[in-house]
Amino acid sequence: MTLLILYLRRGERENHDAIPLKGLMLLHIGWTICSTFYSLSVATSAKQLISQVLEYYLLYFLLVRTITSVRTIHRIVFAMMMAIGVCCLFSLLEVYATWSILRIFPQKLWITYNGGIDPIYIEWGRGLRVRSTFPHPILFGDALAMSIPLTLYLLSVWERQYQRILLWMSLGLMFWAIYKTSSRGPWIATGMCSMLLFVLIRNEIRKYLLAIVVVTVVALLARPGIWSTIAGLYSASTDPTSPVGSSYLYRDALNQAVRNAVDKDPTRALLGYGLGTFRELGLDITFFNSVHRWFTCDNNWAAFLYETGYVGLMIIGALLARTLIIAFKNYRHLPAPDNYLSGVIFIALGGFYFLLLSVAGYSWGQQGYMAWILISLVVSHSRVAPEGFEESEDDDVEESQSHYELHAA
Numbered sequence: 001m002t003l004l005i006l007y008l009r010r011g012e013r014e015n016h017d018a019i020p021l022k023g024l025m026l027l028h029i030g031w032t033i034c035s036t037f038y039s040l041s042v043a044t045s046a047k048q049l050i051s052q053v054l055e056y057y058l059l060y061f062l063l064v065r066t067i068t069s070v071r072t073i074h075r076i077v078f079a080m081m082m083a084i085g086v087c088c089l090f091s092l093l094e095v096y097a098t099w100s101i102l103r104i105f106p107q108k109l110w111i112t113y114n115g116g117i118d119p120i121y122i123e124w125g126r127g128l129r130v131r132s133t134f135p136h137p138i139l140f141g142d143a144l145a146m147s148i149p150l151t152l153y154l155l156s157v158w159e160r161q162y163q164r165i166l167l168w169m170s171l172g173l174m175f176w177a178i179y180k181t182s183s184r185g186p187w188i189a190t191g192m193c194s195m196l197l198f199v200l201i202r203n204e205i206r207k208y209l210l211a212i213v214v215v216t217v218v219a220l221l222a223r224p225g226i227w228s229t230i231a232g233l234y235s236a237s238t239d240p241t242s243p244v245g246s247s248y249l250y251r252d253a254l255n256q257a258v259r260n261a262v263d264k265d266p267t268r269a270l271l272g273y274g275l276g277t278f279r280e281l282g283l284d285i286t287f288f289n290s291v292h293r294w295f296t297c298d299n300n301w302a303a304f305l306y307e308t309g310y311v312g313l314m315i316i317g318a319l320l321a322r323t324l325i326i327a328f329k330n331y332r333h334l335p336a337p338d339n340y341l342s343g344v345i346f347i348a349l350g351g352f353y354f355l356l357l358s359v360a361g362y363s364w365g366q367q368g369y370m371a372w373i374l375i376s377l378v379v380s381h382s383r384v385a386p387e388g389f390e391e392s393e394d395d396d397v398e399e400s401q402s403h404y405e406l407h408a409a
Contacts, residue, residue, distance in 0.1 A: 001054075003062050010066075019064060020326065020379050024319040025057050031315055032275060035308045038267065039274020040281055045307075048275035052363060056372040063376035069384055073341065073377045077150050078163065080370060084147045085170030087140070088177040091130035094120060095180060101133060111135045123182075126233070130180040139365035141186030142355045144178040146348045146370055149193045153344040156204040157337075175212070179226070182233060184248075185358035189351040196347045200331065201340050250287060251299055251358065257285040258302040262309060272309035279360070300356035300363075324349060327378045334385055345378040 032049050039045035067073060090101040102110055102119035110119045121129045121137055129137035151171045158164055178186055198209050220227045261283060262269045282295040283306070297303040304313045327349060330342030352361070352371050361367050 004058065007062050007066060017383075019061060020382075021060070021319065021322060021375075024315065024322060025060075028312070028315045028319055029053060029057070031312050032308055035271045035274055035312060038271045040277045041274060044276040044280050045274035048363065052275075055369065059369070060372055060376045060379075063373070064379055064383070067377070067380040067384065070338075070341065070381065073381060073384075074154065074157070076373065076377060078154055078158075078167075080373065081147055081151050081154060081167065081170055084143060085166070085173055087132040087134070087143075088170065088173035090132040091140070091177045091180060092173075094130045094132070095128060098128075126182045128180075129182045130177055132177070133366070135365050136359070137181040138183045138185060138359045139361055139367055141178055141181035141183035142189075142352065142359065142361050142365075143367040143370060144174050144181070145186040145189040145193060145351050145355065146367065146374075148174050148178070148190055149197055149344050149347050149351070152197065152205050152208055153201070153340065155208060156201075156340075182229075184233065185355050187230075189355050192354065193347050193351045196350070197344070200343045200347065203337055203340065247298075250285075250294075253285050253287045254294070254297065254299055255302050257283055258297075258299075258306045262305060268309065270309045270311060272305070272307045272312055275307050275363075278303055278306050279364075297360045298358060300360045303360050303362075320349075320353060323375045323378065324353070326382060330378065330382045330385070338385065342378050342381050345374050345381075349374055349378070 029049070032045075032052075036042060036045040036049055063076075067076075093099050093101065098120060100119040112119055113121055113123075121131050123129055131137040131140045134140035134143065148171065151167055151174065155164060155167050155171070158167065178190060194209055194212075197205055262272065278297045279295055282293040283297075284291050285294045287294075297306065301313070301317075304316050308316070324346060327342045327346035331339045331346055333339070334342065349371065352367065355361055362371075
């Protein structure tokens with residue numbers, strides 16, 4: 001809302017260029033409105049709809065309308081990385097002081113997993129898992145998996161010494177914190193993103209990644225307990241009798257239950273049950289030959305299907321996929337090294353979409369805001385790209401974009 005007020009009060013004349021993704025956004029809004037009218041909880045779905053329109057789509061509109069230089073994009077990414085660095089400092093307190101920053105808020109506002117006793121997250125089989133200011137350790141891990149590639153990119157282009165020091169400190173804390181989340185999905189996503197970085201981004205990032213590999217190997221040799229923890233988590237994941245293994249198998253049972261729920265009624269298959277209804281009302285899921293009511297949908301793609309039906313799933317899938325296409329086209333058509341920014345955002349967003357398979361991270365936690373900021377930045381990058389960046393004539397991005405003069409980074 002602060003950004004909106006500043007946007008409305010600014011003295012500049014706004015440009016009237018078409019907004020990329022606008023058609024898919026309006027289509028998604030229209031479909032979710034229809035779904036809301038048929039929701040199991042109209043009030044909850046209406047609140048979720050308003051939240052996503054304001055916090056995702058309005059934010060996207062404001063950023064795309066106002067960003068006119070690559071320097072601004074770099075500053076926004078730097079600010080996000082510093083914020084994640086602060087979150088990592090909070091996670092240090094969780095491990096070494098057994099104290100959560102969430103304690104500064106009233107107890108009734110805590111999201112807890114131990115009966116409301118303490119916001120510290122301790123899980124049998126994994127021990128203490130850090131989550132900082134995030135609702136769950138997996139969500140914190142998701143944000144870290146997105147942030148590590150972006151931090152490495154800034155280190156490859158940033159020249160100011162004190163900012164580079166802050167970035168290196170934050171990067172070290174990010175790797176430490178993602179290990180302490182004990183979350184398999186973020187670990188896998190970080191590895192995948194790192195491999196894509198090495199392949200697609202051909203600058204100092206490759207040297208940094210090699211150095212990180214060396215440091216990791218040294219750490220594993222010096223601290224065998226680290227490798228034992230990782231190996232133990234992998235072993236537990238294959239054991240269906242352990243909590244870790246059962247959480248892995250739960251995803252399959254969840255997907256089947258969601259499909260059964262929407263397929264039993266043609267209207268539900270079309271419109272779903274309404275935004276936010278899974279977490280509020282839950283769903284009966286058959287798991288280990290017993291039926292229990294679950295309120296966590298640990299697969300956001302399944303949540304899209306449950307809440308907005310098959311059509312809603314296709315619309316949001318097309319919207320999110322379109323952002324990846326824009327990012328990849330920027331990477332392909334911009335000359336190096338100008339294309340690396342879009343390439344890194346492509347990798348970060350791809351990692352986020354992969355992580356949606358293991359947790360409802362789209363509309364539950366800060367990483368959803370981070371994703372839409374990155375979507376805004378990659379679209380803005382194509383609009384403020386240097387001269388010579390042109391799409392093919394049949395590409396709708398070219399039809400809706402104008403080029404601005406690139407300010408010196």
